[in-house]
Amino acid sequence: MSSRRRMLLKVIILGDSGVGKTSLMNQYVNRKFSNQYKATIGADFLTKEVQFEDRLFTLQIWDTAGQERFQSLGVAFYRGADCCVLAYDVNVMKSFDNLNNWREEFLIQAAPSDPENFPFVVLGNKIDVDGGNSRVVSEKKAKAWCASKGNIPYFETSAKEGFNVEAAFECIAKNALKNEPEEEIYLPDTIDVAGGGRQQRSSGCEC
Amino acid sequence: MMSEVAQDEEKWLGAGIAGLQQNAFYMHRALDSNNLRDALKYSAQMLSELRTSRLSPHKYYELYMRAFDELRKLEMFFKEETRRGCSIVDLYELVQHAGNILPRLYLLCTVGSVYIKSKEAPAKDVLKDLVEMCRGIQHPVRGLFLRSYLSQVSRDKLPDIGSEYEGDADTVVDAVEFVLQNFTEMNKLWVRMQHQGPAREKEKREKERSELRDLVGKNLHVLSQIEGVDLEMYKETVLPRVLEQVVNCKDELAQYYLMDCIIQVFPDEYHLQTLETLLGAYPQLQPSVDVKTVLSQLMERLSNYAASSAEALPEFLQVEAFAKLNNAIGKVIEAQVDMPVAGAVTLYSSLLTFTLHVHPDRLDYVDQVLGACVKKLSGKGKLEDSRATKQIVALLSAPLEKYNDIMTALKLSNYPRVMEYLDNGTNKVMAVVIIQSIMKNNTCVSTADKVEALFELIKGLIKDLDGTFDDELDEEDFKEEQNSVARLIQMLYSDDPEEMFKIICTVRKHILTGGPKRLPFTAPPLVFSALKLVRRLQGQDENVVGEEALATPKKIFQFLNQIIEALSTVPTPELALRLYLQCAEAANDSDLEPVAYEFFTQAYILYEEEISDSKAQVTAIHLIIGTLQRMHVFGVENRDTLTHKATGYSAKLLKKPDQCRAVYACSHLFWVDDQDSVKDGERVLLCLKRALRIANAAQQMTNATRGGSGSVTLFVEILNKYLYFFEKGNPQVNIAAIQGLIELITTEMQSDTSTQDPAADAFFASTLRYIQFQKQKGGVIGEKYEPIKV
Structure with a gap:
């Protein structure tokens, strides 16, 4: 049973609106890129099969809405994540400043049992823009922040040009795999001999 | 404290999760033992938990996510099953045996996903x-x-x-x-x-x-x-x-x-190419829908798009985005009769931002938007809704920020018309924004017409609107505002003296409506601006100025006289006096004796009639003496009259020490270094002697009132004056007088009754040191000082 569980790795991508979360996922899963900005609504995932140490895994990559008003149902989907990707735009200082908020929000909401060692990966995206002339967050600064948060792996990426995306997700998958699964060990307190299941509690229509 | 409802909900969610986990447990066991029948049974039971009606969407989502995760395992199992030879079509049929419809459909979707993946259908x-x-x-x-x-x-x-x-x-x-x-x-x-x-x-x-x-x-x-x-x-x-x-x-x-x-x-491109369809939907929405926010968001997106790439701009032109948006907004406002003014203004504000981004060269578009706004506002009187006024300020500030130039805004005929609808407070805020824009960008406002338009725009700061005066006015805010107007006046400039004079006259016209509270702030910068012009004219050849020229120094001085006169009735006589003296000096530089005399006369009248505070008098008299000393334009007669008066005022000051100091200062009126005609040694001495007498009297008064002798400071000061004129070669000031004065001071200081005054002692000591120093210099000066014994 546990072997089946370990075949699926859940990854959540967080970050401000417009940093390229959807583009990073699309580039990695479909090798496609579109320059057009399209907001994401709610949470949405794509899967990708990855081979690692001779085993096949399914990477379940959750792309999220960066705009709060498109996250009306809350973040129950954080539950059971194996790795959290924090993305920002190297050309927008605010998106970097907000990484801390995203990280803390994730730790509070997902409540992993060992928050100190929960695997994060930081992606500094859009390094291609204007030949790097418009960037405002230096690699040094980003790395310093990552180091201060328990040596978070850091990648500079360009979803547009596909630069470093593959390598980043390889690292993401590796770290997700290292994360000890938090399978809630469930043991039924009564063995249901009759096997008839529990009483149906639902009221209303019988659907 | 959790509310009862929330507590109940937690309980229901807990029960749901427990039921789900229990069935998931058996489902896992069935999956591990490849028992398809049990796997389907327990997964259906597990999914039955989603049939609850007791949870809010948030809680339901939590339950759903757990079921969702479990279904992924089931999905993998289905995939394995098909790999083991189980027909996916059969599976698709099989899951439909689940008793309840909701679990059945979840299972069907799960199998369906595998079905599609198998590509068997x-x-x-x-x-x-x-x-x-x-x-x-x-x-x-x-x-x-x-x-x-x-x-x-x-x-x-x-x-x-x-x-x-x-x-x-x-x-x-x-x-x-x-x-x-x-x-x-x-x-x-x-x-x-x-x-x-x-x-x-x-x-x-x-x-x-x-x-x-x-x-x-x-x-x-x-x-x-x-x-x-x-x-x-x-x-x-x-x-x-x-x-x-x-x-x-x-x-x-x-x-x-x-x-x-x-x-x-x-994407933005799609919106641009389908604007008509998209915008066509807005007027069809329910009247209660907050259309302005959504429409504003659309315009904001398109503005950002236009700003992001120059290549996008032709697209905007091609689809006539402005006309379409403008039209749509008009329709929406028309359709939603109850839309508050703030809403309509928000829409116009967004459209304006859009226009400025996309068509920065089309001022007519900007004016059109403002005009539409005026139309909407008309008949509503002054706005009292704070949200609406805030939006109008945003609307009016946008062109200033975009063009960084008030001149552009002045070309917009509807700009001032929008301002009309602001309440007085907001009107002022907007006026300050305008002035700040001018300051920040160093905008040159260079014609009288523009100045006229500008002052019309900022009239909220220039005068009390509607004749009402707000008593609640914050003094500091008021000062701040008026100071900014003062700074603005300094910024108005034309290279052409004629135009400059017109500008000055225009400003005068406006500031004279400002009333007594504002004039003290606004008149001085105007006076100095006019004086600057006078100085500019002095540099020019007289002949260049045509006969009918308006801007002659004489005319400007006439003008100045009127301005200051207005100020003196405010009344702020001290300020007016300073300005009169300033003008007198300027007239002196222009060689206009009668004008300079007139300014002095005005200053004297003010002194005599309006300045009554003794301290203010002291300040004023020293200003008068200082200015008069520098005048060279006066003939003997005029000069005599003026100096005579000044000396007279000095001797009549309230306090003896003040009298003394003013009188010895008057000595300088009779001895001007660079004017050979003003070297009247005798009258200098008269002044100094008179000062000594007053100093004596002052000391006696102190003796009488305090029982001890007063300070010798005044004597030391007079001694210094003696030394000054001695050095300058005034024949009336001789060694004997100086010697006598030194001895007098020494005796005074040694007398038992004298008051200890370390400052005076030090002053005297350093004066003596100076004499010593001059003696040791040798040469002409040394010889001159030699006979003085210290």
């Missing part, structure tokens, strides 16, 4: 089947989550172009059709929800509906991610179909939210 057929079957659930919350599940598991299996599921039979049209159908059904469930349940729970229901909105909106996100949805398909199919739903559902929440979604999830 065309994707479109399976999708069509699933989306139809889901009609079986008409409970809104359950139905929405089920369909959202379907949407999620089919997400990567849509026959999009380039997808592995695209085939002869399957095209992107099928993919779009499937998502649109799911969207339509979900929207119906969502809208219908408000009509279910008792009326008293309406508020709770609205909140729950709001929480559920993203489930519906996500379909639009899915559509936008389908690669095959190109502009053509978006224009012909997607947008019309979505808008049809939005308009026809007649639901406020849905309409507001979905319009926002459309704007946000689809």
Whole structure:
């Protein structure tokens, strides 16, 4: 049973609106890129099969809405994540400043049992823009922040040009795999001999 | 404290999770032992937990996510089963034996996903089947989550172009059709929800509906991610179909939210190319929908798009975006009669921002927007709604920020007309914004006409509007405002003296309406501005100035006289006196004796009639003496009259020490170094002697009142004057007088009764040191000082 569980790795991508979360996922899963900005609504995932140490895994990559008003149902989907990707735009200082908020929000909401060692990966995206002339967050600064948060792996990426995306997700998958699964060990307190299941509690229509 | 309802909900969620976990446990066991029958049984029981009606959408989502995760394991199992030779078609049939419909459909969707992946049937057929079957659930919350599940598991299996599921039979049209159908059904469930349940729970229901909105909106996100949805398909199919739903559902929440979604999830290029269709929907929305916010968001997006790339601009022109937006806004405002003014102004403000971004060269567009705004505001009187005024300030500030030049704004005929509708307070705020813009950009306002327009614009600062004067006015704010007007006056400049004079006259006209509180702030900068002009004219050849020229020093001085006169009636006589003296000095430099004399006369009248405070008198008299000393334009007669008066004023000051100091200062009026005609040694000495007498009297007075002798400071000061004139070669000031004075001071200081005054001692000591120093210098000076004994 546990072997089946370990075949699926859940990854959540967080970050401000417009940093390229959807583009990073699309580039990695479909090798496609579109320059057009399209907001994401709610949470949405794509899967990708990855081979690692001779085993096949399914990477379940959750792309999220960066705009709060498109996250009306809350973040129950954080539950059971194996790795959290924090993305920002190297050309927008605010998106970097907000990484801390995203990280803390994730730790509070997902409540992993060992928050100190929960695997994060930081992606500094859009390094291609204007030949790097418009960037405002230096690699040094980003790395310093990552180091201060328990040596978070850091990648500079360009979803547009596909630069470093593959390598980043390889690292993401590796770290997700290292994360000890938090399978809630469930043991039924009564063995249901009759096997008839529990009483149906639902009221209303019988659907 | 958790409310009872929330506590109950936690309990229900806990029970749901427990039931789910228990069945999941048995499901896992069945999966591990490859027992398909049990796996289906327990998974169906597990999914039965989702049949609850007791949870709010948030809590339901938590339960749903747990079930969702478990179903992924089941999905993998199904995949393995098919690999082991189990027919997927059989599986698809088999799961439909589940007793309850909700679990059955979840299982069906899960198998369906594997079915599509197996490619044993065309994707479109399976999708069509699933989306139809889901009609079986008409409970809104359950139905929405089920369909959202379907949407999620089919997400990567849509026959999009380039997808592995695209085939002869399957095209992107099928993919779009499937998502649109799911969207339509979900929207119906969502809208219908408000009509279910008792009326008293309406508020709770609205909140729950709001929480559920993203489930519906996500379909639009899915559509936008389908690669095959190109502009053509978006224009012909997607947008019309979505808008049809939005308009026809007649639901406020849905309409507001979905319009926002459309704007946000689809790319800018699409919006530009379908503007007419999109905008056509707005007037059809329910009157209660907050159209202005959604429409503003659209314009904001398009503005950003225009700003982001120069290549996008031709697109805007090609589709006549401005005209379309302008038209749409007009229609919306017309259709929504009850829209508050703030709403309408917000719309115009967004349109203006859009115009400034997209058509920076089209001032007529900007004016058109402002004009439309005026039309909307007209007949409403002054605005009192603070949100509306805030929006107007934003509206009026936008062109200033864009052009960094008030001159451009002055060209907008509707600009001042919009300002008319601001309340007095906001009018002032706006006027300050305008002045700050001028300061920041160092804008040169260089013609009288422009100045006229500008002052008309900022009249809120220049005078009391409507004749009302606000007593509550904050003194500091007022000063701040008037100081900014003063700074503005200094900024007005033309190279042409004639024009400059016209500018000055225009400013005078306006500031004279400002009343006594403002003139002390606004008159001085104008006076100095005019004096600057006089100085400029002095540099010019007299002949250049034509006969009918307005800007002659004489005329300007006349003008100045009037301004200062206005100021003296305020009354601020001290300020007026200073300005008169300043003018007198300028007239002196222009060699206009009668004018300079007139200014002095005015200053004297003020001194005699208006300045009564003794300290103010002291200050004034020293200013008078100082100025008079520098005048060289006066003939003997005029000079005598003026110096005579000044000496007279000095001797009549209230306090003896003040008298003394003023009188010895007057000595300088009779001895001017660079004027050979003014070297009257005798009268200098008279002044000094008179000062000595007064100093004596002052000391005696102190003796009488305090019982001890006063300070010798005054004597030391006079000694210094003696030394000055001695050095300058005044024959009347001789060694004997100086010697006598030194001895007098020494005796005074040694007398028992004298008051200790270390400052005076030090002053005297350093004066003696100076004499010593001069003696040691040798040469002419040394010889001169030699006889003085210290």
